[in-house]
Amino acid sequence: MRFYSLNNPTIQASFKEAVIAGIAPDKGLYFPESITPLSADFFEKLDELSDHEIAFRAIHQFVKEDIPDVDLKTIIKNTLDFDFPVIEIEDNVAVLELFHGPTMAFKDVGARFMANCLGYFSKGEKQDVTVLVATSGDTGGAVANGFLGVDGVKVVILYPSGKVSEIQEKQLTTLGENIEAMEVDGVFDDCQRMVKTAFLDKEITDCKQLTSANSINVARWLPQLFYFLFAYKQAKAKGKEIVFSVPSGNFGNICAGMVAQKLGMPVKHFVASTNANNVVPKFMANGVYEPVPSVATISNAMDVGDPSNFVRIRELYQNNLDTLRNNLSSYSFSDKTTKTTMEKVHSEAGYVLDPHGAVGYLGLKEYQKEHPNTFGIFLETAHPVKFLDVVEETLGIQPKIPTQILQVMDKEKKSHKISGYEELKSYLMDS
């Protein structure tokens, strides 16, 4: 399988090259040259297959020239050792819980898959790889956890100072070893911009092998399609048309779901649910894509003003807005509505939503106003305990803190404060 740059299709790479480079030399995101649907039989008999078998068959076409089957199976086994339950909380409204992994966010899947691929590709390589990653909250912790102790790999995480939750900050600043955290005086988009600038900085790339562990990297992005298939497996017995509502920030997650649909998964519609960072809902309404600096919200992991992966979504629908609208709706919700929804779902269904999941729930309900006979699944992208202050203040409860989180809470935060690109560059050049 070849992957081409979305800026210039003649620039191409193998899966291995795309993973090691992160983005194309022209700063374009890599995109697979083809997506071949899986057999109808595969979807009909999905409930007879294990999650590992489903994941293997789904990702195989994208990686098979670079990773032998036996190694791919090991990578999948190391990645997926937790559950992805779908729980119906109201008639025709179900939550897909993506927080049962080590850092309690959906990012654990992509981060672990990519860490395993990079570990596999780096075996016997002379030059170490530096993984740069920008985070608005959850990616950082998942990447830190997934790459901790991986030989030949050093990780540098950039996060916006004061704009991630306390637990998220602990997860990405306390592990030590091959993981370094950079606390940036700015917003997530500044962090993402610095990372992309470093990739094109010849002075750095002449002496360092850089890659990205954000969803711009195909090995972080594509495995996110697994759990859409696991959810479909659990929901198909309902015999209804299925709709996914995805809380969206950088749009890699929903885009991976759309790849699952291209693989043949029967889905009626996707909903991209956002907080006040509403570049995509606006684009869907008026056809004008206008990135703006992100604003801080209580669903901070979605505070993205220029979502990297939206370009991939447009490519999936040949840049045709009408075709895209047939398949995707997008709505934006305020913090106030998000909190009211957390209260309502807690009192009526006894379910504790995190602020991101609440935004996903709201998007689903909005879509179902016009399509009441669908079976809706919204994604709980992170455990509510990661947003302890908001949950305690909104619901007046103190959630039990799971062991994975307790383990980092008492550790000491270690970060380097930086305010601009030159400081990142000096750090990378000198380290």
Ligand SMILES: N[C@@H](CCOP(=O)(O)O)C(=O)O
């Ligand atoms: N929501 C993210 C922002 C980065 O997204 P990614 O999927 O491209 O890594 C976060 O939690 O950091």
